[in-house]
Structure formats: structure tokens, C-alpha cells
Amino acid sequence: MHEALPSAMREAVDEFAGHLAGVRNRSAHTVRAYVGDVVSLLDHARRMGCAELAELDLTVLRSWLAKQRTMGAARTSLARRSASARTFSAWAHRAGLLPTDVAGALASPRAHRDLPSVLRADQAAALVEAPGRSAPGASTPDTVAGSRPRVPASGGRLTAPGSASGPTETDTADGDAAAHAAGGTAKAGTASGATADGTAEAVVLRDRALLELLYGTGVRISEACGLDIADVDHARRVVRVFGKGGRERAVPYGVPAQRALDEWLRHGRPALAGPHSREALLLGARGGRLNPTMARRIVSGYAEAAGLPPVSPHGLRHSAATHLLEGGADLRAVQELLGHSSLASTQIYTHVSVERLRAAYRQAHPRA
Incomplete structure (x- = not known):
């Protein structure tokens, strides 16, 4: 699909991949995912008649996400693809490839986060x-x-x-x-x-x-x-x-x-x-x-x-975090231990502990 893009778009994608890896220090997995999303977006834009990257606009972005949704993409996938589009748009604007940051106003679907299953x-x-x-x-x-x-x-x-x-x-x-x-x-x-x-x-x-x-x-x-x-x-x-x-x-x-x-x-x-x-x-x-x-x-x-x-290795990670919090560890300390860049990622384990408490209450309390 990358080869089907016009040469200027291919060059932009390659430069964006280099920016993610060399400047943003993203992992190879993240670079592959973001580049794949951008290639999909630009291919959709090409099919809608955009001959140049500068013709990309918010209408094309929304049309691309709508198509992804009709094809059955999960909310988490849509949220990541929105993030990919916003990151690419901001970079392309700074690089002078887009007249404006067209994805700046793009709304992101809120990903549904299931509570992780943990071991006792x-x-x-x-x-x-x-x-x-x-x-x-x-x-x-x-x-x-x-x-x-x-x-x-x-x-x-x-x-x-x-x-x-x-x-x-x-x-x-x-x-x-x-x-x-x-x-x-x-x-x-x-x-x-x-x-x-x-x-x-x-x-x-x-x-x-x-x-x-x-x-x-x-x-x-x-x-x-x-x-x-x-x-x-x-x-x-x-x-x-x-x-x-x-x-x-x-x-x-x-x-x-x-x-x-x-x-x-x-x-x-x-x-x-x-x-x-x-x-x-x-x-x-x-x-x-x-x-x-x-x-x-x-x-x-x-x-x-x-x-x-x-249980998976990530399930053991979930279990370790939950048991730390249940044992009285500070949320900020757990965030640092897990290597979360955002406290919001760590706060999900407080919900896990509350749910376990509720389950124990429902099982044991006569007035539950």
C-alpha cells in the first residue's frame, strides 16, 4: 500500500517514521503502528481525490475514521488511529508540508478500558x-x-x-x-x-x-x-x-x-x-x-x-500493581515502579482494588 502512494506522500511517510524513531524515540512497534495508520489515511485521501499531501483536510480525516468504524475497528483501535493522525498532522505542519494542523480539531473516540483480571x-x-x-x-x-x-x-x-x-x-x-x-x-x-x-x-x-x-x-x-x-x-x-x-x-x-x-x-x-x-x-x-x-x-x-x-506476563504485572496498592503503597510510587508516563494509567489499579472489595462485601455482608 505504501508503494501505491504518490512519491511526495511516500517521502513524507518515510520522514515521519524517522522522526518517530530518531526524535521522539518511539519503539519499533509504535513506529510500525503509527506508520501503518498514516499510510492507510493517505491511501484513503488519495482515493478521495487528494493528489497532494497539502490537500488533506478534516473532512478526509473524519471520512477515514468513519470507514474504519464501518469495517469493525474497535474503539481502542480508533483511538490509536486518531492519535496517529494527530501526531502526523502536527509534525507535517511543523515541517511545512501542511498549511495548518488539520487534525488538531479531530475528536478521538474514548477507548473503553476493561478492568484487568488479577490473581489473588x-x-x-x-x-x-x-x-x-x-x-x-x-x-x-x-x-x-x-x-x-x-x-x-x-x-x-x-x-x-x-x-x-x-x-x-x-x-x-x-x-x-x-x-x-x-x-x-x-x-x-x-x-x-x-x-x-x-x-x-x-x-x-x-x-x-x-x-x-x-x-x-x-x-x-x-x-x-x-x-x-x-x-x-x-x-x-x-x-x-x-x-x-x-x-x-x-x-x-x-x-x-x-x-x-x-x-x-x-x-x-x-x-x-x-x-x-x-x-x-x-x-x-x-x-x-x-x-x-x-x-x-x-x-x-x-x-x-x-x-x-x-494468566499472561501482563496479568502478573497487573497483579503486582494491585497487591502493592492493596498493601498500602502510594499511587505515585506504583506509577514510578511500573514506568507509567501518566498517573491515569496507574489509577486503573485503584478501581481493581475497589471492585475486589465490593465483591468481598457482596459475598460476606448479610445486608449486601
Whole structure:
């Protein structure tokens, strides 16, 4: 669709993408989404007879959004596309490509925000303690199901060579599935069996560290997978996280997460580390940086195996924020911990707590 636009419009789209990435420091995902929206808008404008970008007006913008709605776009999608159009219009006006900021008066549909589902504190504890007790998925029996992972006698603090970042492992899913199932197929006493067994034990330690980090810090899954060894301050029990827009923040973690990280770094990571590991904190079974897709499978697999409600890494983030507020944490402090740029994003968790209180009241009070 980008190629179907007139050359001047294509050049404007490319410059806008560079502005988002280089000046606004938006993530690659955000740039793709905004550019896709703008290409769709300009293609619609072209079909309505706009031969040049300067001919774009509010009527065309509203027509484009109306068409998106008739095609079944959700309110959240419409809200994002409106934001994309306003951002592009403001940039194009500043760049001298539009005579006025035509989208400045564009109304944005108010996105309906469902309250996030969260685990109870006991359910969250059961989930993070599941590795070594239950399988990470109904169809992949864990090497050490029903017991704590066996820790190799040798080990010690790891010092990984290489640069601070490494390639994301692309074949992690197959590698981790094989490692989880290794205990059921490897024969004790053989060299291959010992290798597979050690990998499976390392994967279990990795899974425990991942779950403890996600719930203990409330970080996003992309932030957890992007951590390097140097980002963990063991003395202060703090991780350095790079969030949306490259914003850096320090997030504390508790003693259980510290123990899980120590076990992983001493006895798990050395068993998985390879030439492509570099400084990545969390590794896939084949030695590359753990990717978010596999991490999501790990979380949902352990939740299913432990008989818990379906939960994602973001569900653990929701749960961590809710439990912090229920425990008396200040809303501003929770905002900083989660890396929210707006307090409005954090306030939804106060609604979750109120709804849980109402549910308990309705269930327990005789006059409810």
C-alpha cells in the first residue's frame, strides 16, 4: 500500500517514521503502528481525490475514521488511529508540508478500558513457586516435576564475556520444549542423558527466576527479556530497566526473587550459556536471549499446570500493581515502579482494588 502512494506522500511517510524513531524515540512497534495508520489515511485521501499531501483536510480525516468504524475497528483501535493522525498532522505542519494542523480539531473516540483480571496473592505465590513442582504446559512433562530442581555441585558467580546485548533466540520454543521434556526421555548415567538433564534443570531455574522477576518487580515482559547481567544490582536488590521510549528506571525486588536469581546465575545460566549469550540475563534453552513469545508461553504453561486461571506476563504485572496498592503503597510510587508516563494509567489499579472489595462485601455482608 505504501508503494501505491504518490512519491511526495511516500517521502513524507518515510520522514515521519524517522522522526518517530530518531526524535521522539518511539519503539519499533509504535513506529510500525503509527506508520501503518498514516499510510492507510493517505491511501484513503488519495482515493478521495487528494493528489497532494497539502490537500488533506478534516473532512478526509473524519471520512477515514468513519470507514474504519464501518469495517469493525474497535474503539481502542480508533483511538490509536486518531492519535496517529494527530501526531502526523502536527509534525507535517511543523515541517511545512501542511498549511495548518488539520487534525488538531479531530475528536478521538474514548477507548473503553476493561478492568484487568488479577490473581489473588496466594494464586500469584503458587504460580511463581510452580517451577520444579508442576509442568510448564499440559503436553510437556517437566524433568523435575514434583520436586525441587537438583542443583549442580559446581558453579560460582558467572562473568560473561562479550558486549552488553546479544541476539534474541529465534528457536527458543523448540529448545525449551525439548529441555522441559528431557527428563522423561534421557537415561541416567549416559553422557547424553546427563547433558539433557542438566539443561532441563537449568531451564527450571530460569523459569523460576523469570516468574519471580515478573511478579516481584511488575516489569513488562519485553523489559524482563531485555535485561542484562549488569542491570541487576544484587547488593541493593534493584534492577535497572529500560522502558517505553528508552526511559530508564530502577525497580526493587524482594528476597525470593534474589534467591531465584542467585540460583539461576550460579547454577542455571552457565549450563545454557553459549557463544550468542553475551550479557543477556535470561537465556533460552539454546543459549540465545530469551524472547518474549517463549516467556509468555512459560507463564501461561505454568499457570495451566498449577490449575490457576489463565494468566499472561501482563496479568502478573497487573497483579503486582494491585497487591502493592492493596498493601498500602502510594499511587505515585506504583506509577514510578511500573514506568507509567501518566498517573491515569496507574489509577486503573485503584478501581481493581475497589471492585475486589465490593465483591468481598457482596459475598460476606448479610445486608449486601
